[in-house]
Amino acid sequence: MTEEKLPPQSKESECAALGAAIQSSRALAEVAAVVTADDFYSPRNRAVFEALCDMDAAGESISPISVSEELLRRGQLERVGGAAYLMDLIGFVPVGWDAADMAEIVAQKAFLRRSIELSTRIGRMAYAAADETELDELFESMRDMIDEAESGKKKGVEVAEPAELVKEALASYRSPASPSTPMGLLDLDRLTGGMKPGQLIVVAARPGVGKSVLSLNAAMNVAEQGLTSVFFSLEMSKQEITDRCLANLGSVDLGPIEARTLNDLDLQRLDRAGERFEEYSMRIIDDATIGGAGIRAASRDLSRASGGLGLVVVDYLQLTHATDSRISREQQVSGFSRGLKLLAKELQVPVIAVSQLNRGPEQRQDKKPTLADLRESGAIEQDADKVLLLHHDESSEVKAASELEVIVAKNRQGRTGSVSLAWSPQYARVANLSRQVEPMRGVA
Known part of the structure; x- marks a missing residue:
């Protein structure tokens, strides 16, 4: 009997990224800049990350205890493995690794899973395509996959500070206006x-x-x-x-x-x-x-x-x-x-x-x-x-x-x-x- 192959994933990286995020708000920001909750393969890791992000957005302090209380309030604590699982996550953080590196691995595995899902969908569309109109959708899906593959991975959120924005704005005021194309009228x-x-x-x-x-x-x-x-x-x-x-x-x-x-x-x-x-x-x-x-x-x-x-x-x-x-x-x-x-x-x-x-x-x-x-x-x-x-x-x-x-x-x-x-x-x-x-x- 052939053993079923699991989709690309990295349990260690998911747990390490979450463990780092629980211990440090800075680490949480680094992880959140690279991945979303949907990038986690494990449903319980997904639930923990959603709780972390929501707590951070609300300005709440984050610790194993506060995260446990938040998951309990949501009725998800036992589902993720209890307070003990949160302590286990902290133990997964490797010495010398930073949160962004671990999040990058999570994002890469998620990208591979999405690529497999997309290729499967394209295959179904190819079997079902009956005319040229449906082929347009097929070609577009294939192109999307290629474009996504060329981008390599999910990019983090770009954050701009006032000093940077002012510098760019003042420079633009001294430059020619953005080119425009006349209609000829x-x-x-x-x-x-x-x-x-x-x-x-x-x-x-x-x-x-x-x-x-x-x-x-x-x-x-x-x-x-x-x-x-x-x-x-x-x-x-x-x-x-x-x-x-x-x-x-x-x-x-x-x-x-x-x-x-x-x-x-x-x-x-x-x-x-x-x-x-x-x-x-x-x-x-x-x-x-x-x-x-x-x-x-x-x-x-x-x-x-x-x-x-x-x-x-x-x-x-x-x-x-x-x-x-x-x-x-x-x-x-x-x-x-x-x-x-x-x-x-x-x-x-x-x-x-x-x-x-x-x-x-x-x-x-x-x-x-x-x-x-x-x-x-x-x-x-x-x-x-x-x-x-x-x-x-x-x-x-x-x-x-x-x-x-x-x-x-x-x-x-x-x-x-x-x-x-x-x-x-x-x-x-x-x-x-x-x-x-x-x-x-x-x-x-």
């Missing part, structure tokens, strides 16, 4: 401060009010600067996006382009536009079934290949595919929103998430949108660093070159307000309209 960039690395920027509007056009124009402007932009289109095909880009650059009406009824002058303009667009560092992905995992994986790959990204656009948030139909739509959108914010921080790239608005603006007299009009708004509003709400006055008689109002409803690192842009839907273009920035009333 002067008044809007002036108001928002441009797009900064790590920011999630939500562009939201009702259908047909230019949210995709504005986002596509931003991607084109970034690509024209030589930075790589990625446009994930979950609604339009690559051909439709290309049509809009060439219509924009060539000033050719989209109607004849889509109907393929172009005259010779139009074709000449499109040839010249095509030559320009070929030089743009822009990538287009039009997979309607891609999920949040697929978007993150593709962005990482493109970032590695191009040496960093200038902008990621997802058009649009509510169309992002979910693999688990049991999760509510609000939970799905919340997960996608949070995932895009984490992607922005991980790759240090601005991410534009295009979003639908609910019918709230249509029910108001002025028709102007507010943050509350975001569909599944809770998580989107919370995760976003900037929220741009688009408004078009439907009563305008000029449709070919009408005004588009951009309401900056949220801006974590700058002002809020509104600007007017020139919107030419027939050219899929949003351009500058020389107007002064209008501040929003009553918004901090």
